[in-house]
Amino acid sequence: MALYLYLQFPALQPDSLGCATVQQLPVAVVNGQHCIVQLNAVAGHSGITLNMALGTAAALCPNLQLLPYQPQLQLNILQSVAQQLYQVTADIALDPPDGLYIRLCNMLQLYQGLPGYWQALSRELKLLPYRYYYASGASPFAAKCLARQQLNLLTGDPDALATALNHSPLRFTELDTDSQQQLQRLGINTLGQLLVLSQAELARRFDSSLLSYLGRLRGSFYHALHYIKPEHSFSRYVELLYDIIDTAVLSTPLHALLQQLEQQLQRINAACHQLQLSLLFRGMPAHRLSIGSAQGEYRAANWLKLCQLQLDKLKLTEPVSGLQLEVTAFVAQQSQSDDLFQPVPGAVSPLQLVSLLQARLGYHSVSGLTLQNQHLPEQASQRPLPLLAGNAAVTALALRPAFLLAKPQRLTEAVEISQGPERLCPDGWALDAQRDYFIGRNNKGQWLWLYRTAQQQWFVQGIFS
Amino acid sequence: MSALLEQLTRRQLLWQGNSQHTAYQAVSSGYAELDQQLAGGFPASGLIDIQTEQGIGELRLLLPYLQQQQSAGRLLVLISPPAEPCADMLCAAGIVLSQLVIITPKTSKDALWAAEQCLQSGCCAAVLLWQIPLKLAQARRLQLAAEQGAASVILLRRPQQGLSLPVNLSVKLQGHCQGLLLSVQKRKGGWPAAPFLVDMQHRWPGLCFTTEQHWQARRKAS
Known part of the structure; x- marks a missing residue:
């Protein structure tokens, strides 16, 4: 039997403000129509509810902190949650703006049943700062409908699921408001009442979208989900809590970003050769730095050292307001085999040393030397990148x-x-x-x-x- | 020996003149007379100070030593060389070019930083530094870094008076038509030596005058 799980995150944006002091303040997210769409727990306690008008909310709670609703940020957070959960469960599909479909049925054997699976998943969810509601269902839409009611129901029992679904009010379904009104006028208020009606009769009265929804809800129609794949790139943006002009102070938020990178790289046993670090300013175009490591590195401490060497050279004319870290290509980690009998002091490899020198002195100040097959002295020696093996067949004059x-x-x-x-x-x-x-x-x-x-x-x- | 003396010796605070061979591990320089004078050759690690004019054969004196240093697969680093290094000559002398790194820093501060990083890394066997003014504290720092990474750093500079630096070996070179006149100015665990000739006629016949050639050339020039 197919079994799906739906996770709904009611307040991704307020919960992502990790800072402890921010968590003490009432925070709400407002959309373009001045309507509250997300709020944190403190705001909820002071009486603010979802879909409340901004004026009412401000009157209820004078020190309410407002954030604009940012769809792109919301999607990015949702994607990062999905990537995090991918460590324990295979099939995850995004349901923007705030939900995740997870196919459960093929994971149960691995975790030996639902309790074991939920234990693993909830441990991963606990690491994230986001609140969530969940429910399981026989089809993606059934799970979604139950999760939107905040039932937190996790069971594989078909009868229990069917009962819960039959009692669901229509406003938690995916039907448009017109159809819902039409059904309510017919005296149909719950999904159970709708599901007992014959399809031929419904087809005569309603358009195809209702039938297609019901088919997918029952699981009789195929519901295509785009399951995510693990990313082979890294892109994170951090908005600084205050503007920073001193490059030495920048290393703290940068270190946090690099540690996230390290986690991701460590999980897939990869490393990267090149980082793109953008320093964002308020009144100026962003300054981009590209930091390279010839050996391929994943450790945050080593990357931070290379970044600091480049940042030290930089003279900031304006305070930095945000940092963006991007890695476009990952490579497989290569283990180095050290000599067991002659341990060399210092754990730096030649490639690491070259990266370090290039970071401080500039890319072109460090070079190697190769011999070319040329008789003219000016052309016989070339200065390519260091540590490259040249043409061995050339004999020296x-x-x-x-x-x-x-x-x-x-x-x-x-x-x-x-x-x-x-x-x-x-x-x-x-x-x-x-x-x-x-x-x-x-x-x-x-x-x-x-x-x-x-x-x-x-x-x-x-x-x- | 009294207990105090014994204790001082054990902590290496006391140095005895007759223990010559213990000061550093020597690597053969490739020139027999030089090895004899230096009790085995150049030091395998630490700071070596060479006071020389440019172009009289100072690099030729070091090449056999550098080649041996490099043979374990570690790097040879040239920092701020006086002109473009030529691959032909280094390759013919047996230097592995893929283990050679040339650094051309803009300031002498950067040069010293690069030298220290290379020495500490443990993956460099020898670092050559050209014409960098060095203070006492900086020399000590390089010496410590070199010991840490088991590497040698060779400082090539013009003959100059001044404070003696804490080095393993300091030599002064003078040009000679058959090789080099070398005088040991300071050697850890040894005595300074009077100038003597390092004969290069065998290794570099093309860059030496035999006595007749010399007089012929003189006659031509005059």
Whole structure:
């Protein structure tokens, strides 16, 4: 038998204000029509109810704190709740703005029955700050209808569920108000009265939406649900409680964000190479920082260290009002195998070291060196990213200086020539540009790499060190 | 020996002149006469101070040592080199280029920070620092970081007077047509030595004058 669970969260937005001091204040959420749509427990105690007009609510409770209703924020919170619950249950579908459908029937075997399942699920729900109502049902709509009545009924018994459903008033169903009024005029007030009527008769009087709803409520019609998949990206926004101008103070809210990231990464055994951190200002476009770790990192402490190195370099002209952290790609965590017999002091790998240096000194200040298959000295050495293995097949030329000057300089002093000439010609046999290279030593004892151009001019190009 | 002396020795507060080999672990420099003078070679870890003019062969003196340091798979780091390092020469000397990191910081403060991070990390075998003015406290800090990460940091700077730094080894180099004139200025657990010639004719015949060549070149120049 199919069994579904519906979770309804009546106050996602007020409950998401995690701060303890905020929880002491009456908080309500108002929609565009100045109607209270969500409220916290303190507001409920002072007599405010849902769908109350704003004026009435303000008169009842003078220190009422109001929040605008933000559909996108609401959806984000709902998604994060679903992701959290995904750890214990498989099939979860969102029902915006405030509900979740969960398919129960295929999870019962794993948890050995409903009590075991509910124990696992409620433990996960307890970690979240949101209040919720729940009910089970034989179909998604049945569960939803029961949960909206705040029955908190969890049973697999079909008779109990049918009885509860039959007693449900019509206003908790998905039917539009016109149909509800029409049914009430016929003297039909509960779902039970509606369900006993024959479908052919109903089809004659009502439009197809009523029949389709009843079919899905009974479970005789297929109800398509879009079950969520675990995210392979991370995006969180935190609104700061007060504006921050000091980058050192920013590390506290940033650490909280990074810890959420760590939790998510740890659960799926992943790491990430790149973070996008946006600092949001009130009067300025956001400042975006991209922080990289060459090795792939999941630990919040290590990411915080890299972030702080970048933030230290930053000069804020305006206080930061919000932080947004985004990760677009996850990679699988790779375990490093350390040498058991020769433990190296310090637990930093070369890639971690390079990331650290790049974070503070800039991306281009840290580089490696590779040998190219080129005979011209300017092209033989390249400076790519560090720790990349170059082409091993290239053999090094025998006698070359340790350092090449960025621009050859005119020879201005007397030198003793020890070796030469070695004639190098650029590609295409450009004979005018050919150079005769010599090795010479000046009076100070420095060994120089010199060349003579076709025009008999002498230049210093390198220093043998 | 009195109990007090014994206690001081155990806590390494007392150093005895005849215990030469215990000061540091030595790695062969690749030049026999130098190994003999330094009682085994360059220190495997800690701060090495080299006072030299640029371009007289200071890097050639270090290359065999650097190659051995790098052989365990750890990194070699060059911080603010005087010009573009050339891959051909390093590769020919046996340096593994994929284990080489070049850092070009903008300020000397950043250079010291980078050096300290590299030394502490434990994944670098040797760090070469060019022409960074170093104070006593900074030198001590680098020395401690190097000991922590079992790495060596080599400071290449112009000959200068000043306070002696807390280093494992300090040498002064002078150019010579057959190699280098090296004088040991300070060595942990050893004595300073008079200048002596490190002969490079065998390893680098192209960068040395034989006596006849030298006179011929002189004649040509004049």
